Amino acid sequence: MEGGGGSWRAHLPWGSRQRVVRRIFEVLKRSFPADLTEGLIDLQRVAERLEWRIYSVARDQNEYLQRISLRVLYFSSESPLLLEPRPTQMALPSNELSHRREVDHSDTEEDLLDRDRPRSHKKLCEDDRLSDLxxxxxxxxxxxxxxxxxxxxxxxxxxxxxxxxxxxxxxxxxxxxxxxxxxxxxxxxxxxxxxxxxxxxxxxxxxxxxxxxxxxxxxxxxxxxxxxxxxxxxxxxxxxxxxxxxxxxxxxxxxxxxxxxxxxxxxxxxxxxxxxxxxxxxxxxxxxxxxxxxxxxxxxxxxxxxxxxxxxxxxxxxxxxxxxxxxxxxxxxxxxxxxxxxxxxx
Incomplete structure (x- = not known):
């Protein structure tokens, strides 16, 4: 520990901490995709908060820099744990895609629920016993x-x-x-x-x-x-x-x-x-x-x-x-x- 208490913090330039925050922010943008301005502002706050927490608990400047480096390395990994693959839509024939677009824009919820439904199925829906609970x-x-x-x-x-x-x-x-x-x-x-x-x-x-x-x-x-x-x-x-x-x-x-x-x-x-x-x-x-x-x-x-x-x-x-x-x-x-x-x- 350097100099007892928080003396090392007094000698750490504010500009250095700001550079650390910017570095964390750039890494987070790759780990948390955020296209909207609101998302980027949120990530900026996350970067500032993460730097502040490490700054607060570190016993000396070496530990501060080591913790920062480990976090940056963690988020910069080739396969970040924070990234989860999103399900992709399977390829569909062009005619089916066109049909889906028509359904999405022209059909009401009732139409979609009623489409190509057997009469027996319609009768069962009329007797909605679940909703009677x-x-x-x-x-x-x-x-x-x-x-x-x-x-x-x-x-x-x-x-x-x-x-x-x-x-x-x-x-x-x-x-x-x-x-x-x-x-x-x-x-x-x-x-x-x-x-x-x-x-x-x-x-x-x-x-x-x-x-x-x-x-x-x-x-x-x-x-x-x-x-x-x-x-x-x-x-x-x-x-x-x-x-x-x-x-x-x-x-x-x-x-x-x-x-x-x-x-x-x-x-x-x-x-x-x-x-x-x-x-x-x-x-x-x-x-x-x-x-x-x-x-x-x-x-x-x-x-x-x-x-x-x-x-x-x-x-x-x-x-x-x-x-x-x-x-x-x-x-x-x-x-x-x-x-x-x-x-x-x-």
């Missing part, structure tokens, strides 16, 4: 679909047109958008804005390098979600859960699972005090600047592959199950061992 059962069926698939059910019939807007379970993943972060963000924003003012039961969110994820998590919490699962793509840096954008404060939250996030005490401490119903807490591959996990309601605690900047103290008198697999975590556990099943790997 109560909302609760249809919502249960939707719970097995992704949010994108659930939204598409609006074209099935008039009965289904708005049903998806009150679905109590949302499973939203950027994987379903080919890592198109702009299109994914617009979908999530529209999805949440279109929802009826109903409570959420389950909210599962998988993103990649999107700060807006904090706002989406906060939206779920404010709508009384019971089960909250968030995953930041493992191929990216841990997402900082900004306390200015979200607050873990809910009497309804019973299960919280987070993967690849960064949490400090300003977010994590209220979790222990203001979530009286929380029974399951799962922390995977994340970074924490907290010294204590304290909860009277917690029954299951999993800490797997996490890094804690401070020694950790666990105070959970009603804990039944503890799984601790974090080699860099020094932990003090204040519990009655006769009441808890523990699997600890240090």
């Amino acid at each position: 109560p909302d609760s059962m249809l919502h249960h069926i939707m719970s097995f679909l992704s949010a994108k698939e659930a939204a598409r059910t609006c074209v099935l019939s008039q009965r289904w047109r708005l049903l998806w807007t009150s679905a109590p379970c949302l499973d939203i993943s950027i994987d379903q958008f080919g890592n198109d972060r702009v299109r994914f963000s617009k979908f999530v924003e529209h999805l949440l804005q279109s929802r009826a003012p109903a409570s959420l039961d389950t909210f599962c969110l998988h993103t990649c390098a999107l700060d807006r994820a904090c706002n989406w998590i906060d939206h779920a919490i404010k709508h009384n979600v019971r089960v909250l699962e968030f995953t930041e793509d493992a191929r990216w840096e841990p997402l900082y859960l900004d306390p200015q954008c979200l607050a873990f404060s809910s009497e309804f939250l019973t299960c919280l699972k987070v993967t690849n996030v960064a949490l400090d005490g300003s977010v994590f401490d209220p979790l222990s005090r203001t979530c009286p119903s929380l029974e399951t807490l799962q922390l995977i591959g994340s970074f924490f600047e907290v010294s204590e996990i304290s909860s009277n309601s917690l029954k299951r605690l999993d800490i797997i592959g996490c890094f804690f900047s401070k020694d950790l103290m666990i105070r959970t008198p009603n804990l039944i199950s503890l799984c601790l697999e974090s080699p860099q975590c020094k932990c003090a556990w204040f519990n009655d061992p006769s009441k808890t099943t523990a699997a600890i790997t240090l």
